[in-house]
Amino acid sequence: MDGAQTDEKLTAKQYKSDYRPVWCPGCGDFSVLSAITKAMAELQLKREDTAVISGIGCSSRIPAYTSVYGFHGVHGRALALATGVKLARPELTVIVTGGDGDGFSIGGNHFLHACRRNVDLTYVVMDNQVYGMTKGQASPTTASEWEGSKLTPHGTGVNPFQPLAVALAAGANFIGRQFSGDPNACAKLIAEAIQHPGFSFVQILSPCVTFRPEQREWKQTVHTAPVEPTSDPGRAGKRLMSDDGLNMGVLYVGGRPVFQPPEGTGATLADIEQKFTL
Amino acid sequence: MDGAQTDEKLTAKQYKSDYRPVWCPGCGDFSVLSAITKAMAELQLKREDTAVISGIGCSSRIPAYTSVYGFHGVHGRALALATGVKLARPELTVIVTGGDGDGFSIGGNHFLHACRRNVDLTYVVMDNQVYGMTKGQASPTTASEWEGSKLTPHGTGVNPFQPLAVALAAGANFIGRQFSGDPNACAKLIAEAIQHPGFSFVQILSPCVTFRPEQREWKQTVHTAPVEPTSDPGRAGKRLMSDDGLNMGVLYVGGRPVFQPPEGTGATLADIEQKFTL
Amino acid sequence: MSNSPQSDTVSIALTGAGGAGVVTAGQMLLEAAATAGLYGLMARSSGPQIRGGESAAFVRMGPRTVTNLADAFDIHIAFDWLNVERFAAEIPLDPHSVVICDPSAGAVPEVIENSGARIVPVPLKDLTKEIPGGRVNMVGLGALANLIGLPEGTMASTLKKILRRKGEEALKASNAGVQAGRQAVAEMGVVRALTLPDKPPQTERWSITGNEAAGMGAVRGGVRFVAAYPITPATEVLEWLAPNLEKIGGLLVQAEDELASINMAIGGSFGGVPSLTATSGPGLALMMESIGLALTSETPVVVVDVMRGGPSTGIPTKSEQSDLNIALYGLHGDAPHIVTAANSVADCLFTTQWTVHLAEAMQTVGLVLSDQSLGQTRTIVDRPADEPFQAQRLVAEAPLENYRRYAVTDSGVSPMAIPGTPGGEYVADGLEHSPIGRPSSQTEDHMAQLDKRLRKILLHEYGDHWAEITGADAPETVIVTFGSSTGPVREAAEEATAWGLKVKVVSLRLLMPAQTTKFEEAIAGADRLLVVEQTHSRQFYRYLRAYYDLPRDVRVLNRPGPLPIRPGEVLSMLKEWS
Amino acid sequence: MSNSPQSDTVSIALTGAGGAGVVTAGQMLLEAAATAGLYGLMARSSGPQIRGGESAAFVRMGPRTVTNLADAFDIHIAFDWLNVERFAAEIPLDPHSVVICDPSAGAVPEVIENSGARIVPVPLKDLTKEIPGGRVNMVGLGALANLIGLPEGTMASTLKKILRRKGEEALKASNAGVQAGRQAVAEMGVVRALTLPDKPPQTERWSITGNEAAGMGAVRGGVRFVAAYPITPATEVLEWLAPNLEKIGGLLVQAEDELASINMAIGGSFGGVPSLTATSGPGLALMMESIGLALTSETPVVVVDVMRGGPSTGIPTKSEQSDLNIALYGLHGDAPHIVTAANSVADCLFTTQWTVHLAEAMQTVGLVLSDQSLGQTRTIVDRPADEPFQAQRLVAEAPLENYRRYAVTDSGVSPMAIPGTPGGEYVADGLEHSPIGRPSSQTEDHMAQLDKRLRKILLHEYGDHWAEITGADAPETVIVTFGSSTGPVREAAEEATAWGLKVKVVSLRLLMPAQTTKFEEAIAGADRLLVVEQTHSRQFYRYLRAYYDLPRDVRVLNRPGPLPIRPGEVLSMLKEWS
């Protein structure tokens, strides 16, 4: 971590730690890390007032590679952990990072409720349609016929999870998607998401070159969403239910109020104790 | 349990046990119990080949009040338990019953994945927008401004969970809603859901007269869905995202294939062991 | 136990169907006793119906602190016999007992008849009918008041206070009911007199439940962030905290499940705010993985476990001490943490407060064991003293350079940077890590961090609070116990002392880390050790064997819930042994 | 340990960057040794990189079953020095050791230099360059083959077998590499000769890992339904089971998390199909609540816990025995269940099979402890014998009348009705219940069911399988251990015996219920007890204290992971003590 205690602008690099990622060469997550740090630089977030929270997985290693506060929690619970951080310390910028397994498999319930609760968090999921860290099992977003895992040798036989449609149905207010192959677009989307008040959800298609080498093809297949983002949930619902999974950009922005904890009344402990007195 | 080992038709009453429900007088769940047993009689399910599985909550007490096999599991895990039963014993009819807290709060993740996995289960949720069993806290479906619980004295401040929209987004193939005040309609819907192959989801508005006495008003406000059920997910998405929560009937029926476990190859243990031999 | 030192208490059981209002009557009785300058407690019990089934209230009153129920009830008032056999085991009666019942309720059940108690029919319902707006529980209350010699003025002023908001009509009807009840039993005179003080105690007294006390202790200890998922019998800790935290600028958030609530609490604490959650067995089980995260990442957090009957969903509304094992040993890996147990309703306050202090001081997990019988019992007690235990976390203050979050220090505690502190940026991790917090699978790092996490809790000076020790200095027998078994054990020990036995009671408040030396000093010289616990599998005894050297002669009095340990059981064990 | 009975083994470490192919070379070496009629094992280790970082393979070969790594390596071949210091602690070298390294890799690291080993530079890379399509690991393999005296024909036939599907080209290049390697070290001769048998063993031998063995044991025991959530190092149990279950008409389903996987397994078992899941510490922690459900509802289920470094996420890729506590005591409430531990790679098969049998016979939870060092180590062993332990559940057969699922029987086991059985309709429940399965909070029901659930596991006749006992009949010292520590302990004991000490080894396979009488017989007469375990907090020792009467003189050799317990450590403790 460089010093930069002065008023100078921080560069994206200064949001990176000097710890070398454990990722495989070519992993999409390298670009996502860059995008996140670029977004931080873009917004000139104070490093000491920013926290990156994650669960477990290759993608969940992100916190250690940034120079802000971080918490590398347990598998699937990043959103709950982050909710606690943000509610206890509302002035912090809290970013949550993780994978499709961490977020949509074991963490699915917290995903639903974070969308609904609308605490001001930014959730960046590096979706590689596989469990990278545990060496290549199907995740919820894996296509049903993918036969690459010994656990599901004939494919999962299950329709892939639609994170954006579920996020919308669960009440998320900012929904976007990008491809790690375009780190600038990712940085822009993440910066927008951070600025959005309340919960924002960003899916980033981030290839796992080791267990899903065919994902290199995403470069060819992703495309900008053909329509403008909508703020009408009904319309968004229709679109996301028939989405091809490769539309890039901000896809929905709603106007729900941000979760507001109640204000204190300035009472003292003695005031509270009063109630027990005979 | 009456005998009825003959070819006579079983009545709804014969699907009830002689155990007296612990419910408060007037609780909506009484009608749901009747509706479930009526549906069973309607379909003439064999009692020994039927299992009702639940978690914990007032509504989750249903299994004990039926005369079929049952499992009263732990809070929130009924769908996982039932998935195991059905996959191990595909010839059984497996019905899952529970509440909005059990199903959408602690059990939310299994709800997502049961919708997606499409194992042939029927899931009946008695939604009373409250945790009845623990004496009246807000559930995910509780309106954000409800101030009836000491845990959330100014209301939850959180948008209520939309079970049907989430079910659709998660991939559920049969989605319907009824009001416990109309047990015949409930019975009909449940029977349809049982007959539907794959996962089917039925929400029943079932008043908690003790902690949500105002729900007696549902009688006045519920209404038949003004449109025919659709099998187009996009259209259903639009509808359910702007649904008033009081539309009754079958709201979506899709055509996704049912989860199919692989067929055995007839190998013996010796065949398997062969692979280890030098 | 007629000549027990506690025989200056009066014990009353009230039972009846949901509509009878036994709990209200019980509460009024306790309140009236408090007004008369007494101490006391009220526990409750109910049948399986969610609402409106049969219920029972158990009140015990006396001139000094009452911590537990007695061996038998002096008076049992039965408004009806609805499923009373379900309560029979909870209402020990003996030939000294008096049973007041309504003849219109039908025949006296055999189980009551067989107790040998004196049965006195009183036409409670008929008397009620004559009072406009009258309620049967008020008639019963009047009868009780008379039978125990409660001054008329005391009852009247209590009713006035309690029914303040119900209006004049209601008050009038209640007073009339009480009068009718008094008259109905007037002939019997006072059957079991309250020992009334000459003047009311000068100390400030509180009316509080164990669950409220745990909440208050948390707040006194400095907790300002709580994440909650309701579960019987812990819910009231959370329900008390929600509005009260808010008043003082703290926050309680309702989570989607226990996996979320524990993680939210850990997140809040990472943010620098002392945090807590409360739950019961099934919820605790769900939290264990993440409790390990708090421990390993050295993020302090407190979990209050209000125990109920187990295993699995078990008996949610009844008490047991059987979560001891999971509290002590339920984490995977080598996971040293703090486990404490509250030894009375009032002590729920101190123990929770102290545990917050300990968890914060050592940046670790503090697990407080309470149970249903403490949490849901209301007591009249002296206001718990202010104690100097607050959250005082060792924080890393700016300016920071080359900050090492998990620096290996002599004390084992390393200064913790709180977000907002420049230069303190670190990543908290549940993976084993190096001193700067990078994941490491190296043997030296693992050893250093395991040692550090253990050292900090071993080196801490716990003072005298590790146990509460009462009784003889040079005992023949030491009784070792914990939690809610402490009350009945102490009562038995006092009685035994009156009988001439030399008995000492060691009630452990700090279960982990084991205070081996202090314990062995405390039991020194005693030939016999009696272990008392409310479990089926002798969890406490096994724990004692594992961690302390015990004298050769050890006996165990253990029993699962739902029935509380009674003083008489302990006493007969002591007598049998002597 | 040069004159150890195991000194007829040869130990080799191979290290290098991801591209070097050390694991492939190690596997070929083991396979070649097997072809030559030997036994052996290969363990692996790797750095933090997900793929492609440094890795290590540890091979030990000998004329009889090899259960563990030796104290030091005879030969260490380093293809490069990439982060070798990370492995240093795992590769004990001494002055008898030979280190083969490539001079082009740069200076020999200090930690290697300091070991005193003989360092022999061999230009592995340069030699490889001369071979079209050559790979450096094959050159290394050739060098090793020569240094340990592996017959040329054996190596050639092994390569042929392994490279069958890679084509002629690849085979040719590999053979050339091996030849080049052989020649490069020809001058050195055989530095550590393999003890080759005159003729290959006549028994059928298997090549199997502990995780595969656990899977095979499950299948032999009758498991036909498995629910899975991947976690290191348990994943291979599940990955082996998925395709193999399918072949025999069973099913593995991938669940969304561990809460689901354990519940799916319980559901499958309720349906009448013997069911299992496998996980590691964090997953086990998540399962505990529902494991309590299986226990209380008396639905048999088996959970295999492949332990890794803890607490929390800990050290996922390394071994430790520190989940003992959670396995024994991690359930809330009084929750008696079966806990077993596999004592070798091959024993993962028997122990899992036996545990399936036990869980099914007693309609309870069976928890099998394995660990990373067993699960992920490949061994060459004699085919594990067929054992008569299958799932044999006591089922209630039609016709049934007044069926009582939780009937209180003498054995504690009650006939279980399987869905499909008319008249057997009952509701399995985690709430405490009456004999017919209705929720009950009555003290008699609670006591009767607690007694029943305990009685059935106490009364079961476990036979000789509760422990494996080796060594002296009238020992001075008994070593008590379990799991993967058994191998090194036995090797040390054999060595100690050769030194003239009287040592007996008791390796517990059945940890719960504690077999107190059998244990006390097994240690009878010994003055000294040495406890050996791979934990930081002496979990096994505390457990022994809690459940068994131990001799006065007890010492504990305990150490956390990631390093395995070495025979030499145990031996020096024995010597020191004598």
Ligand SMILES: Cc1ncc(C[n+]2csc(CCOP(=O)(O)OP(=O)(O)O)c2C)c(N)n1
């Ligand atoms: C409770 C628990 N269960 C399982 C695991 C094992 N595990 C670690 S990461 C992971 C999946 C990661 O997948 P994903 O979130 O998609 O991340 P990726 O590695 O693909 O980036 C699993 C199953 C764990 N660490 N903890």
Ligand SMILES: Cc1ncc(C[n+]2csc(CCOP(=O)(O)OP(=O)(O)O)c2C)c(N)n1
């Ligand atoms: C792990 C766990 N957490 C919490 C509880 C406490 N609990 C029991 S039922 C319930 C909520 C029930 O609400 P719902 O599912 O809506 O059912 P209802 O009673 O309203 O029918 C809760 C929180 C529990 N039994 N187990």
Ligand code: SF4
């Ligand atoms: S395994 Fe896949 S996701 Fe993980 S680091 Fe390698 S390429 Fe990236």
Ligand code: SF4
């Ligand atoms: S509390 Fe509500 S949901 Fe529960 S039984 Fe009573 S009325 Fe029904």
Ligand SMILES: [Mg+2]
């Ligand atoms: Mg992934």
Ligand SMILES: [Mg+2]
């Ligand atoms: Mg509800």
